[in-house]
Amino acid sequence: MKLSELLAGQNHHILQGDPGETDVTAGTAIDADRVAPGSLFIAVPGHQEGGPGAVAPALARGAVAVIVEDGHVPETPVEGACVVQVPDVRTTAAVVAARYFGEAGRSMDMVAVTGTNGKTSVSYMVESVLRISEGVRAGVIGTAGSRIGDELIPMPRTVLTTPESPDLQYLLGCMRDRGVGTVVLEATSMGLLTHRVDRTFVDVGVFTNLSQDHLDDHGTMDNYRDAKLRLFQGLCRHAVVNADDPVGVRIATLMPGAVTTYALDTDADYRATDLVVDASGTRFTLHHDGRKYPAAIPAPGRFSVANALATVAACHTLGHDLAGLVSALERMPQIPGRFERTTTASGTSVIVDYAHSPDSLNKVLGTIRGFARSRVVTVFGCGGDRDTTKRAEMGTIAGTHSDLCVLTSDNPRNEDPEAIMDQVVPGIEKTGTPYERFTDRRRAIAFALSAAGPDDIVLIAGKGSEPYQIVGDALLPFSDMATVRELAGS
Known part of the structure; x- marks a missing residue:
């Protein structure tokens, strides 16, 4: 394409x-090491693998x-290529x-799904x-x-x-060419802020909730x-929002009608009542347009x-049959790393969850306490190079x-794991709950x-389905x- x-x-x-x-024949790239012959290189200032210095x-x-x-503008001469200057490379990208x-x-x-918690879960549920x-x-x-269904796109x-x-x-083009009818995209705050979601032509933008994270x-x-609100300021045609969250109420003023x-x-418009929660899931009544639908999901908790x-x-909202959707909820598989459950040979129940913010950890543990018959043992930590103000609170x-x-x-x-744990400990000690600490997550x-x-x-x-642990700049399998x-x- 010219x-x-x-x-x-x-x-x-x-x-x-x-x-x-x-002629641009090999797509666009902002990482210099991913440029192929025929590519258009977009020099994003401050981008670690690109920028003007990578021209x-x-x-x-x-x-x-x-x-x-x-x-x-690059300081060194650029030879043999067309060079164009724009006011904002990210919007142009x-x-x-x-x-x-x-x-x-x-x-x-x-x-497109945005919010502090629930993006991955809603994405899996929609699919x-x-x-x-x-x-x-x-x-x-x-x-x-x-992925398309269960097939990962490398x-x-x-x-x-x-x-x-x-x-x-590229991914959207791949999915279209392989006969995909619906795409569900997790829209992060930084993804929205840096215009990555621009020109994706979102039909339905979903807002889940807002709580402390990514400060x-x-x-x-x-x-x-x-x-987060950028999604609802011209990037989607229709919004589905959590009316229990004040931000959801605000979105209604941004997209009237x-x-x-x-x-x-x-x-x-859609409401749940009569929740019954146990270790295997939650039963509830879904209300919409004056009708009631008995519903169940294989995941415990209000969230x-x-x-x-x-x-x-x-x-x-996309036009699919409501009764069929409600019926399908009960037959959904477990979501990897989101309240994912297993039982050991000795009978101990183990739950792996991505909860890594104060709000999400509080919701998951509150749900577990609601059906726990005996003790609750919590393994957790806090990420390095991230908001330090939540560490003691998560300990509490x-x-x-x-x-x-x-x-x-x-x-x-790039932080010292011991130093991170030192910042969490005062929160735990305030509760009087016994604790142990191990730098090694496996231990x-x-x-x-x-x-x-x-x-x-x-x-x-904290890590959910992540297949790695980030130590320094290395991604170690875990x-x-x-x-x-x-x-x-x-």
Whole structure:
């Protein structure tokens, strides 16, 4: 495709070369080491694997054109390539990547899910209920990677939950070409803020909730909230929002006449009552448009029901049969790493969950306490290079709801794991709950399993289905559930 076609209508200034004579044949890239001959390289300032300083390596790998941002023109001469300057490379990146892949989002039903907690769960639920109820071929893009049904689409391990525009548009093109009817995308706050979700043509944007997290990225809760709200300021046609959350109420003012609500505690278009929770799941009554639907999900807790309501509301908004969707809820498989359950040979129940914020840990432990018959043992930690203000609070939450805490490493990244645990300990000690600490996560899980009795519940929180642990800059293979099964011989 000609570079001039990719840039049509965009504010740009040609520094050298002729976009009308420049053929982009290998897509777009913002990582210099992923440039192929015929690529368009987009130099994003501050991007670790790219930026203006990576123009020379990108050209050496065969880039035929370069887009730079105003004020970030490469210092060294650029030879043999077309160079174009734009006011904002990230917004331009979304446009040109979408155009290169034929604006694939227009060809499918697009659902984007944002919120602090529940993005992955709702994404899995949407794919599951559409497949179970109507045989819809759906794609999922998010924390656990990208897949069509159960088939993973191979991508570099560094690809983000909400991929950068070149990767996201490539994935959408792949899914369209393989007959996908619906795509569910996890839209993170940073993904929205940096325009990665632009030009995906979202039909339904889902808002789950907002609680403290990612302050290391956004600085304040107001900034964090405003990043989430970008989805509902021109990026989606219709919104499905949690009316129990104040931010959900605010979204209704941003998109008047185009908002569907769900709730457990307030009046809403989709509402759940009569919740009955046990270790195997939750039964409830779903109310919509004056009718009642008996419903059940194989996941315990109010937060799981809220996710189910969001799922049903989003799918029904797309035009799918409500009765069939509700029936499919009960037949959904477990979501990997989201209240994922197993039982050891000795009878100890083990739950692996992604809970890594104060709110999510409190909800998961509160749910477990609601059906626990004996002791609750919690294995958890806090991530490195992330918001430090939540560490003691998470210690207090774990200590309040547990009979024994096992403090360990989460993803320490470039922080000292012992120093991270030192910041969590005061919160646990405030509750008087006994605790042990192990830097090695495997040892921590082994200790918890050995300390638990037949009727006890062990919660392993923080990493969910992640198949690795981030130590320094290395991704070391590690799975909580696989470790449990190995240690327990199950």
